[in-house]
Amino acid sequence: MTTLTSAPSAGPELRKEVSGRRRRRPKYRLAPAILIAGAAILFALFFFWPGVLGLAYSLTDYRGYGDWDFVGLENYRGLIGDPEFYRALGRTMVYALFSVPLGYALALAMAVTITNPRARGKTPARIIFFLPWLVSPIVTGVIWRWMFGENFGFVNYMITSLGGERLSWSTNADLSLAVVVFASAWAGAAFNMLLFIAALSNVPISLYEAAELDGAGPWRKFRSITLPSIAPTSVLVILLLTLGQMKEFAMIQALNGGGPGTANRLMIQYIYETGFERAAMGYASAASMIFLVVLLALAFIQLMVSRRGKAKAW
């Protein structure tokens, strides 16, 4: 049995060496500063400064041009009593509530399929799965609008050809939102699939082998080994998806313009229309600030939940 003894205290020579090391200049000082300078300047120019401007505008009656007056919290007071603001925020939440799980499940299913050792045709599958990611959101919107056109769209043509009734893909608010949910899942799955492929390839094979010896089936292995092993990536994907879907603009604008009517007008559209079309830049900036707080709160809650579950994303 070994007995632990305390480490001998450092002698004077060792202390001198250490303090000498402390006094020595670090090896790299200027290069890292220069390398991050570009990013820092760009961040300051295109994120921080516009953010400060937005906050300033939100306290004024600025219309996007001409003079403005300081109005304090008037815009925020107006927003608190604005049903259109709540409607847009609520619809954005509903959109995220459906599109995030679907996007997550689709990306994970694609990644599991591609990383399965028994899978055939992995290379063409990778290409097919990844293609939507290369398409711009505007083009995605146009493609899906063409497919789900209510009067002369491809899907309704197929339905009626098979003897069915035409569906109101454009004029029914819920069906219209469902099309956007599926379109966004289709368009965004590839990127998250790559994250999952990286995570899945890091799961030790020995765990699966041990589980097989214990008689575990594919579903049990997926539930008890795969999902817990990729939990940090899952948290990251859900966080990125949530923030991305909450900020959806280009695709829904191209697909149905927030229609029918204003039933599917999401938050960014509301801000855009208020600021640019109705020339209420101060009011729209206040809405942006409130939306920023909502997004920060969502991100914070998700990170807290993930830390409790010991699935740290970073």
Added chain:
Amino acid sequence: MRTRTTRLTTAAAAAALLGLAACSNGADSGDVSLSIVQSGDGQQGGALQHMADLYEEETGVQIDVVEVPNADLRTRLRNSAQAEDLPAMAFSPNIDPVWTDQMLDLTEISESAGFYPELNLEDPNDGLIKSLPSTLTAVGMFVNVDLWEEAGVEFPTTLEEEWSWDEFVDAATEVVDSTDAEFGLVMDSSAHRLRAFLHQFGSKSVWLEDGEAVTSPETATALEYFYDMHDSGFMPRSVWTAGDDPSATFKSGRVAAYYSGSWQIADFEETVTEFEWMSVPMPQQPVRATNYGQASAFVAFDGTGVEEETLDFAEWFYSAENYEIYCEMSRCLPPMEGLDIDYGDNAYAFEIYNGEIAASSGLFELQHIKHMRSNYLGTAVDSEPLQDETVRYLNDEITLDEAIENILTVTTETREG
């Protein structure tokens, strides 16, 4: 080694942050080039390019025609103004307060061109004319002749023959019932079209009195009629409430009639080959009327360094002989009298448009020019409350009364002058 790496890193970082600025117009090298920004269909773009080529042949001055999607045109000009990089000139859908102080005086050109008086838009601040009508645009109706003939249903072809909206709906419904047509009517989703529809019901649409937006009782009657046409399936809901393309819907060959505008004639000549189409007089309930105005505003900008050359081109473009060439090529209605334009086989259509315009004079001054004039006074609003609130009404988000109340409220808030 480390010093060299640091230098290289510094150089790379500096290069990454450098931007290149492009100039719109040039007169530095002696070869003058002027840029003109517009949003037109193939026909209009082609006509303007033809004029640019003619001008270069005559004067040696190069005109660069820059085509921009209609939805982006306002933003493009606004951003250019804010970046102090405006083009020499533009065909703009509106007058933007962001650049009103950079507009050149076009009064002399306006006087020599002799536009219709109601199209003269003076800057209320100094009385100068700084924008000229590009062309005249008017609302009108087209029918799919094949469908009507197949159904054996007659329709008017000249202004002497009249039909009410009730008669039109009955006739077009018969066409839908007797053929494979899907809809009786499709209409462009725009306030411009809707105003013509309101006029035909006797409404004067929405106008300002002492700074307050007002309307007439016929507006409610017309909007309710419009709602019923959607509700019954006579018109496709998806065009007005969900942004489906009305032109493509008509071109499918399964719509009896299309309520659009004169600019479609040129496009239909080129693109509609599957069926025969025709311009017809619009229905009346009981008023014969259309809504007309300048398709866009020709504006020229100060501070470009090529102001003289720009004014020279504008003067040349709006001279009678050159503007006739442009009008013939782009199949447009001229904003002035006295031009001899050969429209070929579609001359009858332009006669119908001109007749409906003549019947509508007086309505024009109520809104369009006032709306444009309000831009000079510091209002820049891209939204159209008449259209926006009608869409919400059609989508059952609000009632008819709420729609009208909102139209008046938002118009009062956002329009001045």
